[in-house]
Amino acid sequence: MLNPILEKDIKTKMRGWRTPVLLSIYLLFLGLVLFLFFLANDQLFDTYGYSNFNPRIAVNAYNVIAIFQFALLMLIVPAITATAISGERERQTLDLMLCSDISTWSIILGKLVVSIAHIMLLVFASLPILGMVFLFGGITFGEIMLLFLFYLITALMVASLGIFLSTVFRKNVTAIITTYICLGALALGPVIVFFIWGVFGLRSFNGEITYSIITAFLFPSPGFGFSSFFAGGRSSIFGGIFSEIMNLAERETSFIRYLKPWMINGLFNIIFSGILICLSAWKLNPVKRRKRKAKKVD
Amino acid sequence: MLKITNLVKKYGRFTAVDNLCMEISEGQIFGFVGANGAGKTTTMKIIAGLLAPTSGEVLVDGIDISVNPRLVKRKIGYMPDFFGVYDDLKVDEYMDFYAGIYGIPYRERKTITDQLLELVDLSHKRDSYVDNLSRGMKQRLCLARSLIHNPSLLVLDEPASGLDPRARIEMKGILRELRNMGKTVLISSHILSELSEICTSIGIISQGKIVACGTVDEILDKLSHTGRVKIKVREKMDEAVKLLQEQPSVGRIEINGNSIEANFKGDEQVLSEILKRLVMNEIPVVSFTETGGSLESVFMQLTEGSEGYNA
Numbered sequence: 371m372l373n374p375i376l377e378k379d380i381k382t383k384m385r386g387w388r389t390p391v392l393l394s395i396y397l398l399f400l401g402l403v404l405f406l407f408f409l410a411n412d413q414l415f416d417t418y419g420y421s422n423f424n425p426r427i428a429v430n431a432y433n434v435i436a437i438f439q440f441a442l443l444m445l446i447v448p449a450i451t452a453t454a455i456s457g458e459r460e461r462q463t464l465d466l467m468l469c470s471d472i473s474t475w476s477i478i479l480g481k482l483v484v485s486i487a488h489i490m491l492l493v494f495a496s497l498p499i500l501g502m503v504f505l506f507g508g509i510t511f512g513e514i515m516l517l518f519l520f521y522l523i524t525a526l527m528v529a530s531l532g533i534f535l536s537t538v539f540r541k542n543v544t545a546i547i548t549t550y551i552c553l554g555a556l557a558l559g560p561v562i563v564f565f566i567w568g569v570f571g572l573r574s575f576n577g578e579i580t581y582s583i584i585t586a587f588l589f590p591s592p593g594f595g596f597s598s599f600f601a602g603g604r605s606s607i608f609g610g611i612f613s614e615i616m617n618l619a620e621r622e623t624s625f626i627r628y629l630k631p632w633m634i635n636g637l638f639n640i641i642f643s644g645i646l647i648c649l650s651a652w653k654l655n656p657v658k659r660r661k662r663k664a665k666k667v668d
Numbered sequence: 669m670l671k672i673t674n675l676v677k678k679y680g681r682f683t684a685v686d687n688l689c690m691e692i693s694e695g696q697i698f699g700f701v702g703a704n705g706a707g708k709t710t711t712m713k714i715i716a717g718l719l720a721p722t723s724g725e726v727l728v729d730g731i732d733i734s735v736n737p738r739l740v741k742r743k744i745g746y747m748p749d750f751f752g753v754y755d756d757l758k759v760d761e762y763m764d765f766y767a768g769i770y771g772i773p774y775r776e777r778k779t780i781t782d783q784l785l786e787l788v789d790l791s792h793k794r795d796s797y798v799d800n801l802s803r804g805m806k807q808r809l810c811l812a813r814s815l816i817h818n819p820s821l822l823v824l825d826e827p828a829s830g831l832d833p834r835a836r837i838e839m840k841g842i843l844r845e846l847r848n849m850g851k852t853v854l855i856s857s858h859i860l861s862e863l864s865e866i867c868t869s870i871g872i873i874s875q876g877k878i879v880a881c882g883t884v885d886e887i888l889d890k891l892s893h894t895g896r897v898k899i900k901v902r903e904k905m906d907e908a909v910k911l912l913q914e915q916p917s918v919g920r921i922e923i924n925g926n927s928i929e930a931n932f933k934g935d936e937q938v939l940s941e942i943l944k945r946l947v948m949n950e951i952p953v954v955s956f957t958e959t960g961g962s963l964e965s966v967f968m969q970l971t972e973g974s975e976g977y978n979a
Contacts, residue, residue: 374768462752657737
């Protein structure tokens with residue numbers, strides 16, 4: 371039997387006007403970015419036949435679209451997920467679920483799957499726009515699927531964070547703002563801390579920055595993980611930094627040398643999501659909290 | 669069916685439920701009466717597994733809710749005092765959703781939904797959006813929702829609050845039907861007269877404590893010779909109030925314009941003594957009438973000191 375929360379939320383989300391409007395704006399924006407990119411690179415309205423055709427532009431266009439899509443997802447996911455539980459609380463429907471025998475795990479997982487499905491709808495709907503680069507060649511379908519997998523794992527982490535904060539805060543607005551703040555801190559915090567430590571405390575690295583140190587500090591950041599995803603491939607945007615990092619990886623002796631930076635970021639996202647989902651289910655359970663409180667009073 | 673022993677709920681220094689004990693046997697319609705803030709909702713939320721008690725025990729069919737909450741929740745149908753609805757769901761979808769929440773198989777859902785919508789007289793609204801229903805209809809729908817898993821105990825927190833007289837009568841009719849179906853019902857209200865007609869037993873709660881419990885007749889017997897008198901005076905209102913306050917048989921006093929309403933304990937002899945004292949002190953009494961249902965007077969006397977009662 372399908373999770374009833376998943377069943378109901380998918381039905382109501384698709385029935386309302388919000389999802390089609392969000393999807394339309396999202397696709398229009400991505401389409402506009404692609405159009406402007408081709409326009410700026412003189413790939414449209416070419417009056418000189420095929421003389422100006424440049425397949426390299428297609429790869430760059432793919433990179434630009436992927437970056438914009440990632441940025442948009444980071445903006446949209448918190449708005450979708452951070453109201454999952456606080457919205458039920460504000461609507462005064464949460465108690466009706468909690469007084470039933472459904473487990474808090476089912477509630478949280480139902481909400482999480484709905485959010486991920488909603489996000490993946492946006493991602494897959496953009497496939498025709500990303501597919502435009504096939505006209506030029508240079509990008510394979512497998513690469514696009516790998517990119518979508520990276521989106522999925524990152525969205526899972528951000529969605530888990532949003533749902534966790536929506537179990538903590540009672541108001542939708544507070545939950546959304548806090549999710550954005552936490553996501554910003556997670557994206558920029560590790561980078562800032564790494565560079566401050568790098569500048570002021572280089573001696574604590576024994577004068578040498580290793581792949582392990584970079585892994586521990588930088589790869590929890592979704593932005594850095596995403597950058598490394600491209601750096602390993604064709605993009606020259608982040609190439610310089612990441613070729614240095616990969617040189618460090620070769621000197622690494624532990625097992626992490628076999629993992630690419632984006633894989634480490636993905637692993638961190640999966641583990642962090644697991645922890646947040648467990649915490650959300652625990653926080654939502656009034657009976658469990660009762661036991662703890664009762665012990666304190668005794 | 670339901671046994672509560674030494675239930676305590678504290679919020680910091682404030683005690684919402686104070687050592688509450690009560691027992692409801694199978695098939696009873698138990699009215700839980702108290703002023704606003706007396707602890708009714710807190711007690712009901714604890715029974716429904718939505719709040720953690722500070723201490724004490726709640727047993728439903730002999731099962732402790734803190735030991736096996738999921739099993740107890742299957743036996744309880746809870747209807748909160750304030751509840752929301754999903755504005756983008758239709759009535760039958762709303763019922764189907766909660767049927768899914770309770771793990772009812774798809775093939776059985778339609779039959780159960782049909783029966784329950786028939787019970788609460790909403791069959792004709794099954795294709796309407798929940799948000800478009802009137803408040804009374806939403807209350808009835810919520811009652812139908814609380815019955816979806818066929819619970820043996822219903823916990824209804826002020827089901828008739830905010831309803832117009834017609835909707836209240838309809839709600840009472842449904843509750844009578846539930847009584848005929850053999851359900852055990854715990855129903856709260858701050859309006860005593862609303863419950864006295866349909867309940868087999870009544871518990872009066874004040875400041876987190878049960879102050880009286882039993883059948884309506886038992887409560888009246890226990891606190892007989894309790895009444896309420898309405899005195900209308902032409903002038904010297906303050907002096908009249910002062911004289912009444914000096915009388916040991918007079919309890920709570922309320923002033924409405926140029927009339928005074930006072931609770932008193934005693935028989936007609938006591939009542940005539942009060943009148944005599946007022947007249948002898950040259951208070952211009954225009955009228956002196958014993959008023960109110962005796963059950964109301966009992967309630968007022970028992971909950972004296974607490975505020976917010978609406979008759």
